[in-house]
Amino acid sequence: MSENLLQHPITDPEEVRKLIPQKDPFVFVDTLFEYTALEGKTGFTIPGENVLLDENRLSESGLIEHMAQSMSLHRGYRGVLAGKDKPETGFIGVIKTVEIYNLPEIGETLTTYVEILHEIMNVTSVSARTENERGEVIATSEMKTVSVA
Template identity: 70%
Template sequence: MAENLLKEPILDPEEIIKLIPQKPPFVMVDSLYEYTDLTGLTGFTIPEDHMMVDNGVFSEPGLIEHMAQSMSLHRGYQGRISGLDKPKTGFIGAIKSVEIIALPKAGTKLRTYVEILHEIMKVTLVSARTENEKGETLATSEMKTVTVD
């Protein structure tokens, strides 16, 4: 297993926003716990008033976007340590698979593990697994993300 290259977790939401191209209110990550060249562990505490919360529950599109933003956060930190001033923009090119096992309630602390499986030029195949604070898997996905300059 590769060594975590973060000296300490990044838990300041203002610092996280500097690492991703998304801006409020469309931000769905608020912490970076671990980073290696190919993996990352992110977090997000779901606010009650978030645009993707309906009747106190975080939506399916919210979970999928959270997983994509977890990859974006990994990329943003990678860019920072390689000297970039601002994060590169990207988008979901294709979703190969997604399984939503349970929808979390507002207030839940999500933890998402991302792993780069394959990369060709600006297209990255990534897997993600999102858990709640009890370690129960809520969703998994495999998607292709595309980075634009």
């Protein structure tokens, strides 16, 4: 990873929400640990009231949404550095690959590493790797996200 451009991790939920277009109850990130131009490291502690729980675990859809919002959080911080006052709206355009090895439980903290692979106009190809608290990879994906101006 290149030099981290964050002075300190962003852990305040209100500050994180300012960086993403998603709103409660559909927020699946709560920390930005590191930021470089092409990579980021995010976190999410799964709350008991999450809308995409399957019994006591984050569902597959929730895990995919977390990885996509990790990219959104990266993009939101990039916008702050560029002087933008609100985050770009976007959506998942294509999920090229996704592998889910384990579903995390309520209260677990996830760490996700995102890497921008390619960016052309408003389409970004990104890979993501999510680990549990023990450092075990529980999911990986490669997707294309589309920004809407």
